[in-house]
Amino acid sequence: MDLRRIRTLLCALVLAIAGGLAVGSPAAAGERCISTPGQYQAAWQAREVRCVEPTLFATTHSRGDNFLYPSGFAYAWAGSSVNLEAYLKLRHRYGDQPAKVGVGILSYVGYPGLETWPYPTDLAVYTLPRGVHATVPTFAEWFRLVGKQLGFPRAALRDLERAYTRLGRNEDVVDAFEDVTGCQRAALLDGAFPGPEIGCNADFLAALTAAGPSPYEGAESTQCFANFAAGYAGPRNAAALRAVLYQCQDAGFLNTGVGRGYNTYADPLICKPAAAQSVEQRYTGREFILPNVTLDALPSSVNIPLDIGEPGQRPFLTRGFC
Structure with a gap:
């Protein structure tokens, strides 16, 4: 198979992913989708499930770090509005078990080694500066x-x-x-x-x-x-x-090369153990890359602290979240 044919197949896959995931959570009658970081934080605190406009992005980062990604990286990895909607669903479903929310988000992003992950982590939700565009990291x-x-x-x-x-x-x-x-x-x-x-x-x-x-x-x-x-x-x-x-x-061994997240852990929104989930079920949301900047260089942003519980106390990663 020649390169042109492979590229055509990959483009079709990316478009299929985008089309399948872009639907997201429909807006209720008379309700607008979340369009600002502040609105997202309010929905998070209220444990609401809402649709999110595609102009919002999210990146997990070390607590106290002023950059989206560690400062040496030229590009930051970012989750899409589809991811942000999934995080609200996690918060709504597991709000009384906060470690499932925090670790579930890290799993959804594509972190390996979560059984023992000890580092305090926040979720930055933000809009992009004018003229800056997110790119699908194929x-x-x-x-x-x-x-x-x-x-x-x-x-x-x-x-x-x-x-x-x-x-x-x-x-x-x-x-x-x-x-x-x-x-x-x-x-x-x-x-x-x-x-x-x-x-x-x-x-x-x-x-x-x-x-x-x-x-x-x-x-x-x-x-x-x-x-x-x-x-x-x-x-x-x-x-x-x-x-x-x-x-x-930082394109680790879980990176898909098509702009879609993946992990070998149980998908936190599918009520099955990891071993009972298909490969397709363990693919997650859409991901992008964008220039790595400080949080104060963004037009608007909020930081949401994630509760990740205690290392070694996360059996749900393999047994299933629900």
């Missing part, structure tokens, strides 16, 4: 943003997209990540870092090494990309491209 979009500048041929994008579009019925994006990088699925889900001991291939590991520290370690995305461009001597293939996105811009 692999093709990342290739447009950084791939060409880093010397990747289109064949690298083609092979990466193929791995994620040729999944079997019961395979998911973690399987695709393993196929591209060699890193073993079970080890990743157990919290292991990429390395030769979990089967990661030489090209993936060499690209990680060349890119250097991630923004989580105090570096910057721009320097991470520059490090790779200057220091990587291996083949610029799908494994190396996946490594750059992983290291420099």
Whole structure:
């Protein structure tokens, strides 16, 4: 299958996702959808289920951090109005069990390692500055943003997209990540870092090494990309491209490459254990990327503290939320 055919299939998938998810919660007769962060916070406090205008976005971030995402990242990941509507449903359903709300949101976003996640986290709800647009983070979009500048041929994008579009019925994006990088699925889900001991291939590991520290370690995305461009001597293939996105811009092993969230935990709005949910049921809302800025640079925003309970006390992640 050639690259044009793969790109066509991916575009169709993204459009299908967008069409299926954009419906959201209908407005009641005479009721307008939430259009400001303040209105959203009021609905949250009242445990109301409301529709949300697509001009609102949300990002989870460390409590006390003034940036949407850690300051070294060039782009922040953002959830859509569809996500915001789901969070109101979680608050409405589990408001008397606040850890299910907070951890459910983190799961919906796509956090791994939530069984032991200890870090206080807030939900920022905001509007975008004039002229700033959110972008769907497909692999093709990342290739447009950084791939060409880093010397990747289109064949690298083609092979990466193929791995994620040729999944079997019961395979998911973690399987695709393993196929591209060699890193073993079970080890990743157990919290292991990429390395030769979990089967990661030489090209993936060499690209990680060349890119250097991630923004989580105090570096910057721009320097991470520059490090790779200057220091990587291996083949610029799908494994190396996946490594750059992983290291420099937090596109982890749960990233779908089509602008849709995913997790291996139980979907918090589906009353089944994780093992009884299909792969399709564990896909969540829509995600975007946008320039990473401070909260005070946004036209309007609110911070909602999330109660995540106690690490090690979250059996609902696998047993089901309801």
